[in-house]
Amino acid sequence: MDVITSHSNPKIKQVRALRQRKGRLDVGLFIVEGIRPVGELVEAATSGAANAFSVQSIYYAPELLRSDFALALVADQAARGVACQAVSAEVFSTIAEKDNPQGILALGSASQPTLADLSPATFPWGVALVSPQDPGNVGAILRSIDAVGASGLLLLDSSVDPYHPSAVRASMGALFWHPVVAATFEDFAAWARQHGYQVYGTSAHGSTEINQVLQYRHPLILLLGSERQGLTSAQAEICQGMLRLSMHGRVTSLNLAVAAGVLLYDMQAKPRAMGV
């Protein structure tokens, strides 16, 4: 078995470069680390999930990787022609993000859909985030989208990369099963209007407290502003409804991922009305 033991091996340098956004954009690859996330990527690649993923290569440290499931997965992927490279535990620690790594990571690629690929038939309800700042929030919101059975996520005017390692990790694999589409706010507004989506915005000053909502109209987009600024008044103008969460203390808002989760569970629990 060919085991890489040098930190300066060109393949190892390539993996480290993918920790930076520029590195990911240059080659169209991202890193997935840990047994469960790699397993989800492999399954998504095999089953042809939303974003058409493929596994480009796998790096593993035989000294660290003890899981029978993971070792069988590596053997199976190698048999399918995926480059599976053994590295020393020491070299693995230089490409792993976490302390005490499990000893496996994969490089994946995705062909992401665009707004033109989405319509109420395939994307009946989802979330749109305007200029989110925190990749951990983006990943946690994808996890909640998966949990409530919503369709996917739109990132509007966003500089956050959904393949940032923190977003991949926080999504717990949900990233591989739901379309994630980057678009401008302007294109989003035109697309939503064209397809008759009901856009529900959120604001501390929203006219409707969610406990007053009896039903949500579908197809539906939940539109959330950035962590710092929320929605601008121009962005709020395209919404058919403005929702607010009751605030009983001193804070005037929730963490973005928490707010999205509370709203998604309310939308999941209440009756749905179709059409306008």
Add this chain to the structure above:
Amino acid sequence: MDVITSHSNPKIKQVRALRQRKGRLDVGLFIVEGIRPVGELVEAATSGAANAFSVQSIYYAPELLRSDFALALVADQAARGVACQAVSAEVFSTIAEKDNPQGILALGSASQPTLADLSPATFPWGVALVSPQDPGNVGAILRSIDAVGASGLLLLDSSVDPYHPSAVRASMGALFWHPVVAATFEDFAAWARQHGYQVYGTSAHGSTEINQVLQYRHPLILLLGSERQGLTSAQAEICQGMLRLSMHGRVTSLNLAVAAGVLLYDMQAKPRAMGV
């Protein structure tokens, strides 16, 4: 005005030491950074909020701090005898955690209550976290506790410090207005039994999906396990009810702060029954 311009000034070294837990424990101080959080600390210290806070000192950079509110706050605190120390912008950048700092931070201290200080009269409903791992989650949950009007937070068998800079920041000041009590799980269980609290645990296999809950019994504790492991079966045994959130996709759980937020908003919205 006496302005510190040296990185190696002993006071500046002390502030940097407070970034580490050991530094905070050694001297009983924690850092609060930014205009709004410092303002909340000062107001809590002045009004005698839950955890009996005091402001030990303030560091500010006149070159950076432009807010009239913040400048007046510094002048007022100085007049009240709080040590307010000007530092150069360059020195401030070595004690600030964030890029582009606003130019103000405070060192605070708190006398935290213990379980013996809490009872249903003063703490009618709250959250207990067993061994949380992420200080950002702890802060975000405090923010949600404040938003729904719940009482406070119990940290059980916890190695997370609620005064970790990430927790302070994520709480958006809520930390200063609600009791945060550290205790062992065993002491918590005895305290909850003694006072007749209804303890609602959470689990993917909980017997009651929250949409089936018609009312919650108070006084109430929402008990959540750690990000990785959830509640053990021994911990679940002390609960009067085990709740679950519906999961419609592939993930089997939510981010801890998101789960707490969804459950707290459900508890906030539904009728309350008193007593057993």
